[in-house]
Amino acid sequence: MSSLPKMIPDDYVFTRVRDAAHPEYATASATATARYALLRRGMTVKEFLDIDLRGNQPRRIDITNNLKVRVGQYSANLELAAPSAPDAVAARREYLGTMAEAVTYVAAIDTKADDIMLDPKKSRLVCEVDFEKDGKQTGFVRLFHSVHASAYGFIPIPIVVIKNGEGPTAVFTSGNHGDEYEGQVALCDLARTLDPAKIKGRVILLPMANFAAGMAGRRTSPIDEVNLNRAFPGDPNGTVTQQIAYWIESTLLPKADFVADLHSGGSSLMYVPCALMKLSGDEKRNAAQRAMLEAFGAPINYITPGGSGTGQDNTLSGGAERLGIPAIGTELAGSGTVTRAALQVVRRGLNNLLVHAGILPESDRVEITVAPQVVTVAGPEHFVYAAESGVWEPMVELGQMVQAGQAAARIYRPETPWLPPVTMRFEAGGMVLCKRIPGRTMRGDCLFHLGA
Numbered sequence: 001m002s003s004l005p006k007m008i009p010d011d012y013v014f015t016r017v018r019d020a021a022h023p024e025y026a027t028a029s030a031t032a033t034a035r036y037a038l039l040r041r042g043m044t045v046k047e048f049l050d051i052d053l054r055g056n057q058p059r060r061i062d063i064t065n066n067l068k069v070r071v072g073q074y075s076a077n078l079e080l081a082a083p084s085a086p087d088a089v090a091a092r093r094e095y096l097g098t099m100a101e102a103v104t105y106v107a108a109i110d111t112k113a114d115d116i117m118l119d120p121k122k123s124r125l126v127c128e129v130d131f132e133k134d135g136k137q138t139g140f141v142r143l144f145h146s147v148h149a150s151a152y153g154f155i156p157i158p159i160v161v162i163k164n165g166e167g168p169t170a171v172f173t174s175g176n177h178g179d180e181y182e183g184q185v186a187l188c189d190l191a192r193t194l195d196p197a198k199i200k201g202r203v204i205l206l207p208m209a210n211f212a213a214g215m216a217g218r219r220t221s222p223i224d225e226v227n228l229n230r231a232f233p234g235d236p237n238g239t240v241t242q243q244i245a246y247w248i249e250s251t252l253l254p255k256a257d258f259v260a261d262l263h264s265g266g267s268s269l270m271y272v273p274c275a276l277m278k279l280s281g282d283e284k285r286n287a288a289q290r291a292m293l294e295a296f297g298a299p300i301n302y303i304t305p306g307g308s309g310t311g312q313d314n315t316l317s318g319g320a321e322r323l324g325i326p327a328i329g330t331e332l333a334g335s336g337t338v339t340r341a342a343l344q345v346v347r348r349g350l351n352n353l354l355v356h357a358g359i360l361p362e363s364d365r366v367e368i369t370v371a372p373q374v375v376t377v378a379g380p381e382h383f384v385y386a387a388e389s390g391v392w393e394p395m396v397e398l399g400q401m402v403q404a405g406q407a408a409a410r411i412y413r414p415e416t417p418w419l420p421p422v423t424m425r426f427e428a429g430g431m432v433l434c435k436r437i438p439g440r441t442m443r444g445d446c447l448f449h450l451g452a
Ligand SMILES: [Zn+2]
Pocket: 176, 177, 180, 229, 263, 264, 266
């Protein structure tokens, strides 16, 4: 048995925290869990370290800011926290190990790694439907929300489970952003028309994932102003939207063999109908996602490494990636409305995805006459952001091919009408996939993005 490295200060305590779903990562959720446990005992955390106690050279990595740190042998890793209330020794000992116990743990966990995992916190949401029952189940996921007008009430998030015997499970979600409607319409159709007798396996539909945002027709929830698709992996004790994210990632997604999260441009953007996938380091998963895109058959398929403006691992797809589940998304149209062209794409796409998975029979496949075009949406060079605030004039339109250096937009400042407009240019060439809708723009708004 080794002794603890001298590098660990005496006022540090170790937390037996590891994200149960992803033992190889010290993740944001594991850190948040530890932070919460300390908080409940009146301690706030100044610093988190990830310490590898097995190697000859212990590593010391600051993960205070929720950095995702890959650790070599998770069974020999412990997280250490520096509480800002060093006098709270008794409380600390109740939940956390002492340094000596930590050493014992390191010896023990080599053979019993599960012991270092905190039980995954249970979601507070309650699902009315039985995921294991054959036939069609409809109901609500109850998100309890005690407010002035409703002391014991819940927010009813609609859910539909259609199941017939053994087979793969599809999870389709929409209304993740409440002002993106095409996916919601398509999932309403599936909820009514998909006949359990005709399928093999299970289809789970969550058409209004962020229910309050959906009812308000807004991107974010009017209750907590949180954007669900930037809230993953969520928090079981967080705000309502954070609780939804946690339930989706901890309860819903683990049931899935594959996921489609249906988005569009919402109120502020308009898209050429696209389906998309985010690349990960898992080549097998990447290949499964490419096959899903091909089956879905949107006119444009775009592949992205996940940009800083479009969500990284804090999206629903990021949750699927953490769980290793193949997932595709869509950007169907937008402008806060519904178009027939986008509905045709998403209805056919979901149907063909179910055929591709073997949930629907091959005879149900709807022919795709035009092969999808595959493009890449990579770094900031594929985006045009407003450099000034004002009223903007688009110099190109959706679907158009553009060259690097070409004028994208002119921004006028009517409050100072004698100033010349500011010309924004494309940094790269490609096809215009996405365009801002409102005529007013603020510095930093996305005006266009390309696929190349
Ligand atoms: Zn969206």
